[in-house]
Amino acid sequence: MERNISQLIATLEPCIVRGDAGTAVSGLAYDSRNVKPGFAFFALPGLHVNGHDFINKALENGASAIIHSEELPEYRADICYVKVADPRFAMSPVASAFWGNPSGKIVLIGVTGTEGKSTTVWLISQLLTLAGFKTGFISTVEYKVAGTVECNPDHQTTPEATTIHEKLAKMVENGLEYAVLESSSHGLSPRTNRLGNVQFDVGVMTNVRHEHLEFHGTWECYRDDKARLLSALDASMEEKSIGGKTLKVPAFGVVCADDPSAAFFADITEKPVYTYSVRTAGATISATEIDETKTGSTFLLRFEDCYQGASIKLPGAFNVENTLAAIVVVHKLTGTPVDELVDLLPGLTPVRGRMSRIEAGQDFEVLVDYAHTPSSFEAILPAIKARAKNSVICVFGSGGERDTQKRPAQGAIASKYCDIVILADEDPRGEDPLSLLEDIAAGCKEKIRGENLFLIPDRAQAIRKAFALAKPGSIVLLLGKGHENTILKSSGTIPWDEIAEATNALAKMGFTKKKENA
Numbered sequence: 001m002e003r004n005i006s007q008l009i010a011t012l013e014p015c016i017v018r019g020d021a022g023t024a025v026s027g028l029a030y031d032s033r034n035v036k037p038g039f040a041f042f043a044l045p046g047l048h049v050n051g052h053d054f055i056n057k058a059l060e061n062g063a064s065a066i067i068h069s070e071e072l073p074e075y076r077a078d079i080c081y082v083k084v085a086d087p088r089f090a091m092s093p094v095a096s097a098f099w100g101n102p103s104g105k106i107v108l109i110g111v112t113g114t115e116g117k118s119t120t121v122w123l124i125s126q127l128l129t130l131a132g133f134k135t136g137f138i139s140t141v142e143y144k145v146a147g148t149v150e151c152n153p154d155h156q157t158t159p160e161a162t163t164i165h166e167k168l169a170k171m172v173e174n175g176l177e178y179a180v181l182e183s184s185s186h187g188l189s190p191r192t193n194r195l196g197n198v199q200f201d202v203g204v205m206t207n208v209r210h211e212h213l214e215f216h217g218t219w220e221c222y223r224d225d226k227a228r229l230l231s232a233l234d235a236s237m238e239e240k241s242i243g244g245k246t247l248k249v250p251a252f253g254v255v256c257a258d259d260p261s262a263a264f265f266a267d268i269t270e271k272p273v274y275t276y277s278v279r280t281a282g283a284t285i286s287a288t289e290i291d292e293t294k295t296g297s298t299f300l301l302r303f304e305d306c307y308q309g310a311s312i313k314l315p316g317a318f319n320v321e322n323t324l325a326a327i328v329v330v331h332k333l334t335g336t337p338v339d340e341l342v343d344l345l346p347g348l349t350p351v352r353g354r355m356s357r358i359e360a361g362q363d364f365e366v367l368v369d370y371a372h373t374p375s376s377f378e379a380i381l382p383a384i385k386a387r388a389k390n391s392v393i394c395v396f397g398s399g400g401e402r403d404t405q406k407r408p409a410q411g412a413i414a415s416k417y418c419d420i421v422i423l424a425d426e427d428p429r430g431e432d433p434l435s436l437l438e439d440i441a442a443g444c445k446e447k448i449r450g451e452n453l454f455l456i457p458d459r460a461q462a463i464r465k466a467f468a469l470a471k472p473g474s475i476v477l478l479l480g481k482g483h484e485n486t487i488l489k490s491s492g493t494i495p496w497d498e499i500a501e502a503t504n505a506l507a508k509m510g511f512t513k514k515k516e517n518a
Contacts, residue, residue, distance in 0.1 A: 002026050003098050005065055005080050008040070011093040012084055019080035023064050028098055028162045030091065037062030040094070042087045042162075045069065048430075051087070067094070089193040092161035096197040102168035103199040105241055106136075106176060107249050109329060110183040110195070112229045113206025113256075115376045116322050120206055121180045122351045123326040128178050130344040131336045136171040137180040138164065141351050141483040145170040151485065158187025161194045168198075177242055178333075188228040195229075201236055201249045202333060203229040203269070204325055207259040209375035223261055230255075230269040254328055256321060257283040274332060276324035278317075285328045285338075292317040292383060294357070294365075303327075303338045310342045315355040315367075318379050323348070353482030355380070358502050360511035364390070364470040368498050370482025372399070372426065374409040377479075381417035389473030391419040393466045395459075396479035397426030400436055400488075407436070411443025418477070420469055421447055422454045424462035426480040427488040433457040459487065459496070464505050478502060 006021040026038035032054035035041050041058035043051035043066060052070050059066075065080040066072075067087050075081055084090045096103070111121045118139045125137040125144070136144045138159065142152055145167050158164070164181070171179050183203075187194040208223050236251035255265045257275035266273040277283035278290065287299040287310070296313040297320050312323050327341050350356065358366040371380055385392055394414050398407045414421050421444055423437040437455045447453035456462040459481075466476050481487075481498040506512075 001098075002038070005040075005082065008094045008097045009082055011097065012082070012090055014085070015090075016083040017080065018075050018083070019065075019077070021080065023080035025065055025098065028091075028095055029058070029063075030087075030160060030162065032057040032061060035061040035063050038064050040065040040067060042091055042094075043068040043070075044088050086193075089190070089196070092165075092193045092196040092198075095161045095165040099165040099169035101197075101199075102165055102172045103179075103197070104237060105172045106168060107178045107202075107240065107242065107247075107333065108168075108198065108200050109178065109180045109202040109204065109333070110198070110200045110229045110232075111180065111204040111206070111325075112183040112185070112188065112226045113204075114209035114373060115371075115379065116206040116318070116325075117182045117184070118370070119319065119351050119354055120204060120322045120325050121182045123322055123348055124204075124329050125178075125180045126348050127326045127330045127341060127344060128180075128334070130347050131330060131334065131341065133178055133334060134176045135178040135180065136167075136174075136176045137182075138167055139180075139182040139351075141353060143167060145176075146174045151483075158182060158184040158194050161197070164194060164198065175243060183229050185222055185225045189225040190228075195232075198232075199235070199237060200229065200232050201240075201251050202254065202329060203233050204254040204329060205230065205259070205261075205265045206256055206322070206325065207375070208261045209373055223264065227265055227268045230265050230273075233269045233271045236271065250333065252332055254325055254332075256325070258321075274328050276321065276328055278321055278324070285324050287320050287324055290317050290320055294387075301327075301338075301342060306338075308339060308342055310345055312345050312348055314348060314350050315357065316380060317383055319350075319355075351483070353484070353498065356482075356499060358499060358506065360503060360506040362467075362470075362506055362509070362511040363472040364467075364474040364476060366467075366476045366478070366502055366506070368478045368482060368502065370480065370484075372396070372410075372480040374406055374413055377410060377413040377417075381413065381477075384475055384477065385417040388475045390471045391469075391474045392417060392477070393420040393422065393469055393474060394418040394477040394479055395422045395424050395462050395466050396477075397424050397428075397459075398436060398440055398480070399427045400429035400431035400433075402429075404439060407439040408443030411440040412445070413443075415444040415447050415453075420452045420454075420466070422456060422462050422466050424459040425457045425487055425489070426459075427484075428457075428490070429488050430490045433489075460501055460505070463502055464508075467502075467505055467509060 025040045029035045030042040035058045041063040121139040128135040253273040257277040257280040274284040277286045289300040298311040301310045356368040486493045487496045
Protein backbone atom coordinates (compact mmCIF):
# COMPACT_ATOMS: atom_id res chain seq x y z
CA MET A 1 0.00 0.00 0.00
CA GLU A 2 1.20 3.49 -0.84
CA ARG A 3 -0.22 6.97 -0.30
CA ASN A 4 1.39 10.26 -1.07
CA ILE A 5 1.98 12.92 1.53
CA SER A 6 -0.65 15.28 0.12
CA GLN A 7 -3.32 12.61 0.68
CA LEU A 8 -2.23 12.01 4.27
CA ILE A 9 -1.99 15.63 5.41
CA ALA A 10 -5.17 16.91 3.77
CA THR A 11 -6.89 17.06 7.16
CA LEU A 12 -3.94 18.56 9.04
CA GLU A 13 -4.10 22.25 9.79
CA PRO A 14 -1.97 24.15 10.10
CA CYS A 15 1.12 22.42 8.72
CA ILE A 16 4.22 23.43 6.80
CA VAL A 17 5.51 21.15 4.07
CA ARG A 18 9.14 21.18 2.95
CA GLY A 19 9.91 19.00 -0.02
CA ASP A 20 7.74 17.12 -2.50
CA ALA A 21 4.14 16.68 -1.26
CA GLY A 22 3.81 13.90 -3.82
CA THR A 23 6.35 11.77 -1.95
CA ALA A 24 5.08 8.21 -1.61
CA VAL A 25 4.61 6.71 1.85
CA SER A 26 4.44 2.93 2.31
CA GLY A 27 4.05 2.76 6.08
CA LEU A 28 3.91 4.70 9.37
CA ALA A 29 6.10 4.52 12.47
CA TYR A 30 6.75 6.51 15.63
CA ASP A 31 9.68 4.32 16.73
CA SER A 32 12.76 4.76 14.53
CA ARG A 33 13.61 1.08 15.02
CA ASN A 34 10.40 0.14 13.20
CA VAL A 35 11.01 2.39 10.20
CA LYS A 36 11.36 0.67 6.82
CA PRO A 37 12.10 2.15 3.38
CA GLY A 38 9.35 4.53 2.33
CA PHE A 39 7.88 5.02 5.82
CA ALA A 40 6.72 8.29 7.35
CA PHE A 41 8.28 8.82 10.78
CA PHE A 42 6.48 10.74 13.56
CA ALA A 43 8.98 12.51 15.84
CA LEU A 44 7.03 12.39 19.08
CA PRO A 45 7.96 14.44 22.13
CA GLY A 46 8.00 12.05 25.09
CA LEU A 47 8.28 11.81 28.84
CA HIS A 48 11.81 10.39 28.82
CA VAL A 49 13.01 10.72 25.21
CA ASN A 50 12.34 13.07 22.28
CA GLY A 51 11.56 11.55 18.91
CA HIS A 52 13.33 14.44 17.19
CA ASP A 53 16.60 12.97 18.48
CA PHE A 54 15.94 9.85 16.41
CA ILE A 55 15.15 11.46 13.07
CA ASN A 56 18.60 10.63 11.67
CA LYS A 57 18.14 7.01 12.69
CA ALA A 58 14.74 6.95 10.95
CA LEU A 59 16.36 8.38 7.80
CA GLU A 60 19.12 5.76 7.96
CA ASN A 61 16.39 3.11 8.02
CA GLY A 62 14.80 4.55 4.87
CA ALA A 63 12.15 7.05 5.98
CA SER A 64 10.82 9.12 3.08
CA ALA A 65 8.90 11.63 5.21
CA ILE A 66 9.30 13.18 8.65
CA ILE A 67 6.40 14.61 10.64
CA HIS A 68 7.81 16.87 13.35
CA SER A 69 7.11 19.93 15.51
CA GLU A 70 10.58 21.38 16.21
CA GLU A 71 12.84 23.24 13.80
CA LEU A 72 15.48 20.85 12.50
CA PRO A 73 19.18 21.57 11.99
CA GLU A 74 19.07 20.03 8.52
CA TYR A 75 16.49 19.42 5.79
CA ARG A 76 17.45 16.94 3.09
CA ALA A 77 16.28 17.70 -0.45
CA ASP A 78 15.12 14.11 -1.05
CA ILE A 79 12.92 13.96 2.08
CA CYS A 80 9.47 15.47 2.65
CA TYR A 81 9.18 17.25 5.99
CA VAL A 82 5.81 18.14 7.51
CA LYS A 83 5.90 20.50 10.47
CA VAL A 84 2.83 20.35 12.72
CA ALA A 85 1.92 21.66 16.16
CA ASP A 86 1.82 18.17 17.68
CA PRO A 87 3.04 15.05 15.83
CA ARG A 88 1.22 12.77 18.28
CA PHE A 89 -2.10 14.50 17.61
CA ALA A 90 -1.42 14.28 13.86
CA MET A 91 -0.94 10.50 13.99
CA SER A 92 -4.68 9.78 14.15
CA PRO A 93 -5.87 11.68 11.02
CA VAL A 94 -2.78 10.57 9.08
CA ALA A 95 -3.20 6.91 10.11
CA SER A 96 -6.92 6.97 9.29
CA ALA A 97 -6.18 8.40 5.83
CA PHE A 98 -3.32 5.97 5.19
CA TRP A 99 -5.47 2.94 6.00
CA GLY A 100 -8.50 4.21 4.06
CA ASN A 101 -10.71 5.31 6.98
CA PRO A 102 -11.36 1.74 8.22
CA SER A 103 -13.57 2.75 11.16
CA GLY A 104 -16.12 3.98 8.60
CA LYS A 105 -16.34 0.46 7.14
CA ILE A 106 -17.10 -1.57 10.24
CA VAL A 107 -19.62 -1.28 13.09
CA LEU A 108 -17.56 0.04 15.98
CA ILE A 109 -18.29 -0.38 19.69
CA GLY A 110 -16.14 1.51 22.20
CA VAL A 111 -15.93 0.51 25.87
CA THR A 112 -14.57 2.85 28.53
CA GLY A 113 -14.52 2.89 32.34
CA THR A 114 -12.08 2.51 35.20
CA GLU A 115 -12.85 -1.16 35.75
CA GLY A 116 -14.35 -3.87 33.60
CA LYS A 117 -13.26 -2.55 30.19
CA SER A 118 -11.25 -5.55 29.01
CA THR A 119 -13.80 -8.07 30.24
CA THR A 120 -16.74 -6.18 28.75
CA VAL A 121 -14.94 -5.89 25.40
CA TRP A 122 -14.27 -9.64 25.49
CA LEU A 123 -17.86 -10.52 26.45
CA ILE A 124 -19.42 -8.29 23.77
CA SER A 125 -17.11 -9.79 21.16
CA GLN A 126 -17.87 -13.35 22.31
CA LEU A 127 -21.62 -12.77 22.44
CA LEU A 128 -21.65 -11.26 18.95
CA THR A 129 -19.67 -14.24 17.67
CA LEU A 130 -21.92 -16.77 19.43
CA ALA A 131 -24.93 -14.98 17.89
CA GLY A 132 -23.46 -15.54 14.42
CA PHE A 133 -21.74 -12.22 13.63
CA LYS A 134 -18.16 -11.78 12.36
CA THR A 135 -16.40 -9.83 15.07
CA GLY A 136 -12.95 -8.51 15.97
CA PHE A 137 -11.70 -6.65 19.02
CA ILE A 138 -8.76 -4.81 20.57
CA SER A 139 -8.23 -4.87 24.34
CA THR A 140 -5.51 -4.56 26.95
CA VAL A 141 -5.23 -8.34 27.06
CA GLU A 142 -5.72 -9.57 23.50
CA TYR A 143 -6.89 -8.65 20.02
CA LYS A 144 -8.53 -10.36 17.08
CA VAL A 145 -8.35 -9.10 13.50
CA ALA A 146 -9.08 -12.38 11.72
CA GLY A 147 -9.96 -15.88 12.90
CA THR A 148 -7.61 -16.18 15.87
CA VAL A 149 -7.14 -14.31 19.14
CA GLU A 150 -3.62 -13.00 19.78
CA CYS A 151 -1.96 -11.66 22.94
CA ASN A 152 -1.46 -7.91 23.20
CA PRO A 153 2.29 -7.50 23.84
CA ASP A 154 2.06 -3.89 25.06
CA HIS A 155 0.98 -2.30 28.34
CA GLN A 156 -1.16 0.27 26.53
CA THR A 157 -4.89 -0.24 27.00
CA THR A 158 -5.58 1.71 23.83
CA PRO A 159 -2.70 1.44 21.34
CA GLU A 160 -1.30 4.39 19.41
CA ALA A 161 -3.41 5.60 16.49
CA THR A 162 -1.17 3.96 13.89
CA THR A 163 -1.82 0.55 15.45
CA ILE A 164 -5.55 1.11 15.91
CA HIS A 165 -6.24 2.03 12.29
CA GLU A 166 -3.97 -0.72 10.97
CA LYS A 167 -5.80 -3.38 12.99
CA LEU A 168 -9.21 -1.98 12.02
CA ALA A 169 -8.13 -2.07 8.36
CA LYS A 170 -7.15 -5.73 8.73
CA MET A 171 -10.55 -6.49 10.26
CA VAL A 172 -12.26 -4.86 7.28
CA GLU A 173 -9.98 -6.72 4.86
CA ASN A 174 -10.83 -10.00 6.59
CA GLY A 175 -14.57 -9.43 6.22
CA LEU A 176 -15.40 -8.72 9.86
CA GLU A 177 -18.62 -6.81 10.50
CA TYR A 178 -18.18 -5.62 14.09
CA ALA A 179 -15.21 -4.34 16.10
CA VAL A 180 -15.08 -3.81 19.87
CA LEU A 181 -12.41 -1.38 21.04
CA GLU A 182 -11.22 -0.85 24.60
CA SER A 183 -11.13 2.93 24.96
CA SER A 184 -9.00 4.28 27.78
CA SER A 185 -9.10 7.81 29.12
CA HIS A 186 -5.57 8.28 27.74
CA GLY A 187 -6.73 7.15 24.31
CA LEU A 188 -9.78 9.42 24.38
CA SER A 189 -7.86 12.46 25.63
CA PRO A 190 -7.07 15.15 23.01
CA ARG A 191 -3.56 15.16 24.45
CA THR A 192 -2.91 11.84 22.72
CA ASN A 193 -5.75 11.84 20.17
CA ARG A 194 -5.36 8.09 19.68
CA LEU A 195 -9.10 7.75 19.08
CA GLY A 196 -9.69 11.17 17.55
CA ASN A 197 -10.53 9.84 14.07
CA VAL A 198 -12.34 6.66 15.05
CA GLN A 199 -16.01 6.68 14.04
CA PHE A 200 -17.82 5.05 16.96
CA ASP A 201 -21.37 3.75 16.67
CA VAL A 202 -21.84 2.52 20.24
CA GLY A 203 -20.25 3.79 23.45
CA VAL A 204 -20.27 1.80 26.71
CA MET A 205 -19.36 3.28 30.11
CA THR A 206 -18.81 0.77 32.92
CA ASN A 207 -17.86 3.11 35.80
CA VAL A 208 -15.61 6.00 36.78
CA ARG A 209 -13.41 5.61 39.85
CA HIS A 210 -10.19 7.19 41.17
CA GLU A 211 -7.39 6.53 38.66
CA HIS A 212 -4.77 8.15 36.39
CA LEU A 213 -4.69 11.55 38.08
CA GLU A 214 -0.97 11.71 37.24
CA PHE A 215 -2.09 12.20 33.61
CA HIS A 216 -5.43 14.00 33.86
CA GLY A 217 -4.69 16.19 36.87
CA THR A 218 -8.19 16.06 38.39
CA TRP A 219 -10.93 13.50 38.67
CA GLU A 220 -13.24 15.82 36.73
CA CYS A 221 -10.83 15.96 33.79
CA TYR A 222 -10.49 12.18 33.95
CA ARG A 223 -14.27 11.79 33.73
CA ASP A 224 -14.55 14.40 30.97
CA ASP A 225 -12.03 12.53 28.82
CA LYS A 226 -13.92 9.26 29.28
CA ALA A 227 -17.14 11.05 28.37
CA ARG A 228 -15.67 11.91 24.95
CA LEU A 229 -16.62 8.39 23.88
CA LEU A 230 -20.31 9.16 24.39
CA SER A 231 -20.16 12.66 22.89
CA ALA A 232 -18.42 11.21 19.82
CA LEU A 233 -21.63 9.29 19.05
CA ASP A 234 -23.28 12.54 17.94
CA ALA A 235 -21.05 12.47 14.84
CA SER A 236 -22.06 8.88 14.03
CA MET A 237 -22.58 8.22 10.33
CA GLU A 238 -25.72 6.09 10.95
CA GLU A 239 -24.94 4.41 7.62
CA LYS A 240 -21.78 2.49 6.81
CA SER A 241 -20.56 0.52 3.82
CA ILE A 242 -19.87 -2.90 5.30
CA GLY A 243 -18.88 -5.80 3.11
CA GLY A 244 -19.88 -3.89 0.00
CA LYS A 245 -23.37 -3.13 1.35
CA THR A 246 -24.68 0.12 2.78
CA LEU A 247 -26.21 -0.64 6.17
CA LYS A 248 -28.06 1.49 8.68
CA VAL A 249 -26.23 1.39 11.99
CA PRO A 250 -28.04 2.56 15.14
CA ALA A 251 -25.93 4.83 17.32
CA PHE A 252 -26.46 4.64 21.09
CA GLY A 253 -24.80 4.69 24.48
CA VAL A 254 -24.85 2.09 27.25
CA VAL A 255 -24.20 3.19 30.82
CA CYS A 256 -24.06 1.42 34.18
CA ALA A 257 -26.95 2.95 36.12
CA ASP A 258 -25.26 2.07 39.43
CA ASP A 259 -22.37 4.46 38.84
CA PRO A 260 -22.69 7.98 40.34
CA SER A 261 -21.68 9.48 36.98
CA ALA A 262 -24.39 7.65 35.00
CA ALA A 263 -26.55 10.76 34.48
CA PHE A 264 -23.52 12.82 33.46
CA PHE A 265 -22.66 10.33 30.71
CA ALA A 266 -26.27 9.92 29.59
CA ASP A 267 -26.71 13.68 29.20
CA ILE A 268 -23.55 14.22 27.17
CA THR A 269 -24.89 12.68 23.96
CA GLU A 270 -28.00 13.33 21.87
CA LYS A 271 -28.22 9.64 20.97
CA PRO A 272 -30.35 7.15 22.95
CA VAL A 273 -28.70 5.82 26.10
CA TYR A 274 -29.62 2.45 27.63
CA THR A 275 -28.73 1.41 31.16
CA TYR A 276 -27.88 -1.77 33.06
CA SER A 277 -27.86 -2.43 36.78
CA VAL A 278 -27.58 -4.91 39.62
CA ARG A 279 -28.93 -2.38 42.15
CA THR A 280 -30.93 0.41 40.49
CA ALA A 281 -34.63 0.06 39.67
CA GLY A 282 -35.75 1.28 36.27
CA ALA A 283 -32.66 0.34 34.26
CA THR A 284 -33.11 -0.98 30.73
CA ILE A 285 -31.79 -4.36 31.85
CA SER A 286 -31.08 -5.54 35.38
CA ALA A 287 -30.19 -8.55 37.50
CA THR A 288 -31.36 -9.57 40.96
CA GLU A 289 -31.08 -12.65 43.18
CA ILE A 290 -27.39 -13.03 42.26
CA ASP A 291 -25.88 -16.21 43.66
CA GLU A 292 -22.08 -16.32 43.33
CA THR A 293 -20.05 -19.53 43.50
CA LYS A 294 -16.34 -20.23 42.97
CA THR A 295 -16.89 -20.79 39.28
CA GLY A 296 -19.67 -18.39 38.27
CA SER A 297 -23.05 -16.87 39.11
CA THR A 298 -26.75 -17.44 38.59
CA PHE A 299 -29.22 -14.55 38.60
CA LEU A 300 -32.69 -13.40 37.66
CA LEU A 301 -32.57 -11.16 34.59
CA ARG A 302 -35.21 -8.51 33.94
CA PHE A 303 -35.69 -6.90 30.53
CA GLU A 304 -38.81 -4.92 29.55
CA ASP A 305 -40.79 -6.40 32.48
CA CYS A 306 -39.93 -9.95 31.43
CA TYR A 307 -37.98 -12.12 33.87
CA GLN A 308 -35.87 -15.19 33.22
CA GLY A 309 -33.16 -17.14 34.97
CA ALA A 310 -29.61 -16.81 33.66
CA SER A 311 -26.21 -18.24 34.48
CA ILE A 312 -22.59 -17.47 33.61
CA LYS A 313 -19.39 -19.43 34.13
CA LEU A 314 -17.44 -16.30 35.02
CA PRO A 315 -16.02 -16.06 38.57
CA GLY A 316 -16.89 -12.89 40.50
CA ALA A 317 -20.35 -11.38 40.96
CA PHE A 318 -19.13 -8.20 39.27
CA ASN A 319 -19.11 -10.15 36.01
CA VAL A 320 -22.91 -10.11 36.10
CA GLU A 321 -22.69 -6.35 35.43
CA ASN A 322 -20.28 -6.87 32.54
CA THR A 323 -22.57 -9.52 31.09
CA LEU A 324 -25.62 -7.23 31.27
CA ALA A 325 -23.71 -4.59 29.31
CA ALA A 326 -22.86 -7.15 26.63
CA ILE A 327 -26.46 -8.31 26.34
CA VAL A 328 -27.94 -4.84 25.88
CA VAL A 329 -25.25 -3.88 23.32
CA VAL A 330 -25.77 -6.97 21.17
CA HIS A 331 -29.56 -6.84 21.43
CA LYS A 332 -29.91 -3.16 20.53
CA LEU A 333 -27.28 -3.36 17.78
CA THR A 334 -28.34 -6.56 16.04
CA GLY A 335 -31.94 -7.11 17.10
CA THR A 336 -31.17 -10.57 18.47
CA PRO A 337 -33.88 -11.37 21.09
CA VAL A 338 -32.68 -11.18 24.69
CA ASP A 339 -33.93 -14.69 25.51
CA GLU A 340 -31.78 -16.07 22.70
CA LEU A 341 -28.76 -14.22 24.05
CA VAL A 342 -29.41 -15.55 27.56
CA ASP A 343 -29.27 -19.07 26.15
CA LEU A 344 -25.77 -18.27 24.85
CA LEU A 345 -24.39 -16.99 28.17
CA PRO A 346 -23.05 -20.36 29.46
CA GLY A 347 -20.74 -20.33 26.42
CA LEU A 348 -18.96 -17.18 27.57
CA THR A 349 -15.41 -17.72 28.88
CA PRO A 350 -13.31 -15.49 31.18
CA VAL A 351 -10.48 -13.23 30.08
CA ARG A 352 -7.02 -14.60 30.86
CA GLY A 353 -5.72 -13.00 34.04
CA ARG A 354 -9.17 -11.91 35.25
CA MET A 355 -10.16 -14.03 38.26
CA SER A 356 -8.19 -16.91 36.76
CA ARG A 357 -8.15 -19.91 39.05
CA ILE A 358 -5.02 -22.07 39.35
CA GLU A 359 -5.66 -25.68 40.32
CA ALA A 360 -2.63 -27.86 40.94
CA GLY A 361 -4.07 -30.11 43.64
CA GLN A 362 -3.18 -27.70 46.47
CA ASP A 363 -5.47 -27.46 49.51
CA PHE A 364 -5.80 -23.68 49.21
CA GLU A 365 -7.30 -21.50 46.47
CA VAL A 366 -5.16 -19.39 44.12
CA LEU A 367 -6.68 -16.59 42.02
CA VAL A 368 -4.91 -14.29 39.54
CA ASP A 369 -6.60 -10.97 38.77
CA TYR A 370 -5.71 -7.64 37.22
CA ALA A 371 -7.31 -5.58 40.02
CA HIS A 372 -4.99 -2.64 40.69
CA THR A 373 -7.14 0.23 41.96
CA PRO A 374 -8.83 0.90 45.32
CA SER A 375 -12.28 0.51 43.74
CA SER A 376 -11.39 -2.80 42.08
CA PHE A 377 -10.14 -4.04 45.45
CA GLU A 378 -13.51 -3.03 46.94
CA ALA A 379 -15.27 -4.90 44.14
CA ILE A 380 -13.59 -8.27 44.65
CA LEU A 381 -12.25 -8.52 48.22
CA PRO A 382 -15.48 -8.46 50.31
CA ALA A 383 -16.96 -11.48 48.51
CA ILE A 384 -13.63 -13.33 48.74
CA LYS A 385 -13.43 -12.63 52.47
CA ALA A 386 -17.04 -13.74 53.00
CA ARG A 387 -16.53 -17.19 51.48
CA ALA A 388 -12.99 -17.87 52.72
CA LYS A 389 -12.72 -20.88 55.07
CA ASN A 390 -9.34 -19.76 56.35
CA SER A 391 -6.98 -16.83 55.85
CA VAL A 392 -7.09 -14.47 52.85
CA ILE A 393 -3.60 -13.60 51.58
CA CYS A 394 -3.00 -11.00 48.88
CA VAL A 395 0.07 -10.11 46.83
CA PHE A 396 0.06 -6.80 44.98
CA GLY A 397 1.93 -3.57 44.25
CA SER A 398 1.27 -0.33 42.39
CA GLY A 399 2.47 1.19 39.16
CA GLY A 400 5.49 3.47 39.33
CA GLU A 401 5.30 6.96 37.79
CA ARG A 402 1.52 6.76 38.10
CA ASP A 403 -1.14 8.04 40.49
CA THR A 404 0.46 8.06 43.95
CA GLN A 405 -2.73 9.00 45.85
CA LYS A 406 -4.19 5.53 45.38
CA ARG A 407 -1.30 3.69 47.04
CA PRO A 408 -2.20 4.07 50.74
CA ALA A 409 -5.86 3.52 49.81
CA GLN A 410 -4.91 0.20 48.22
CA GLY A 411 -3.08 -0.74 51.41
CA ALA A 412 -6.00 0.23 53.64
CA ILE A 413 -8.58 -1.76 51.67
CA ALA A 414 -6.34 -4.81 51.39
CA SER A 415 -5.67 -4.67 55.14
CA LYS A 416 -9.40 -4.53 55.87
CA TYR A 417 -10.28 -7.69 53.96
CA CYS A 418 -7.03 -9.69 53.92
CA ASP A 419 -5.41 -11.42 56.86
CA ILE A 420 -1.93 -11.20 55.32
CA VAL A 421 -0.71 -8.51 52.92
CA ILE A 422 2.43 -9.04 50.83
CA LEU A 423 3.59 -6.04 48.80
CA ALA A 424 5.62 -6.73 45.65
CA ASP A 425 6.68 -5.14 42.38
CA GLU A 426 3.98 -4.44 39.83
CA ASP A 427 5.67 -2.06 37.38
CA PRO A 428 7.98 0.20 39.44
CA ARG A 429 9.34 1.84 36.27
CA GLY A 430 11.79 4.58 37.27
CA GLU A 431 10.84 4.67 40.96
CA ASP A 432 12.69 2.96 43.79
CA PRO A 433 10.71 -0.28 44.31
CA LEU A 434 10.95 -0.36 48.09
CA SER A 435 10.01 3.31 48.50
CA LEU A 436 6.97 2.71 46.31
CA LEU A 437 5.89 -0.22 48.48
CA GLU A 438 6.36 1.93 51.59
CA ASP A 439 3.72 4.31 50.14
CA ILE A 440 1.26 1.41 50.04
CA ALA A 441 2.30 0.13 53.46
CA ALA A 442 1.42 3.53 54.93
CA GLY A 443 -2.22 2.52 54.51
CA CYS A 444 -1.75 -0.84 56.29
CA LYS A 445 -1.95 0.74 59.74
CA GLU A 446 -3.21 -2.31 61.63
CA LYS A 447 -0.75 -4.79 60.14
CA ILE A 448 2.49 -5.85 61.82
CA ARG A 449 5.61 -6.13 59.69
CA GLY A 450 7.09 -9.57 59.59
CA GLU A 451 3.87 -11.06 60.94
CA ASN A 452 1.02 -10.17 58.56
CA LEU A 453 2.65 -7.47 56.43
CA PHE A 454 5.63 -8.17 54.20
CA LEU A 455 7.45 -5.92 51.70
CA ILE A 456 9.11 -8.19 49.12
CA PRO A 457 9.86 -6.35 45.85
CA ASP A 458 10.88 -9.56 44.04
CA ARG A 459 7.46 -10.72 42.86
CA ALA A 460 8.41 -14.36 42.36
CA GLN A 461 9.73 -14.49 45.93
CA ALA A 462 6.57 -12.75 47.17
CA ILE A 463 4.37 -15.38 45.52
CA ARG A 464 6.38 -18.19 47.09
CA LYS A 465 6.03 -16.49 50.48
CA ALA A 466 2.25 -16.27 50.06
CA PHE A 467 1.99 -19.96 49.25
CA ALA A 468 4.21 -20.87 52.19
CA LEU A 469 1.88 -18.97 54.55
CA ALA A 470 -1.31 -20.49 53.11
CA LYS A 471 -3.28 -22.97 55.21
CA PRO A 472 -5.91 -25.50 54.09
CA GLY A 473 -8.92 -23.45 52.95
CA SER A 474 -6.93 -20.21 52.52
CA ILE A 475 -7.45 -18.02 49.48
CA VAL A 476 -4.35 -16.48 47.89
CA LEU A 477 -4.96 -13.51 45.59
CA LEU A 478 -2.27 -12.42 43.13
CA LEU A 479 -3.37 -8.95 42.05
CA GLY A 480 -2.23 -6.24 39.64
CA LYS A 481 -0.43 -8.12 36.85
CA GLY A 482 -3.12 -10.42 35.49
CA HIS A 483 -2.41 -11.06 31.80
CA GLU A 484 0.64 -8.76 31.51
CA ASN A 485 3.78 -10.39 30.15
CA THR A 486 6.45 -8.04 31.51
CA ILE A 487 7.47 -6.11 34.62
CA LEU A 488 8.78 -2.62 33.87
CA LYS A 489 11.78 -1.56 35.95
CA SER A 490 14.30 1.27 35.75
CA SER A 491 16.90 -1.28 34.65
CA GLY A 492 14.70 -2.46 31.79
CA THR A 493 11.84 -4.81 31.02
CA ILE A 494 11.82 -8.36 32.35
CA PRO A 495 9.53 -11.12 31.01
CA TRP A 496 6.70 -12.11 33.33
CA ASP A 497 3.80 -14.57 33.34
CA GLU A 498 1.87 -14.49 36.62
CA ILE A 499 -0.04 -17.72 35.97
CA ALA A 500 3.08 -19.61 34.91
CA GLU A 501 5.06 -18.24 37.88
CA ALA A 502 2.35 -19.31 40.32
CA THR A 503 2.03 -22.72 38.69
CA ASN A 504 5.80 -23.24 38.91
CA ALA A 505 5.83 -22.18 42.55
CA LEU A 506 3.09 -24.71 43.33
CA ALA A 507 5.01 -27.41 41.44
CA LYS A 508 8.06 -26.77 43.62
CA MET A 509 5.80 -27.41 46.61
CA GLY A 510 4.82 -30.75 45.06
CA PHE A 511 1.49 -29.71 43.54
CA THR A 512 1.25 -30.69 39.87
CA LYS A 513 -2.17 -32.32 39.58
CA LYS A 514 -3.86 -29.82 37.26
CA LYS A 515 -3.07 -26.76 35.22
CA GLU A 516 -4.67 -23.34 35.39
CA ASN A 517 -8.43 -23.36 34.93
CA ALA A 518 -9.64 -19.85 34.15
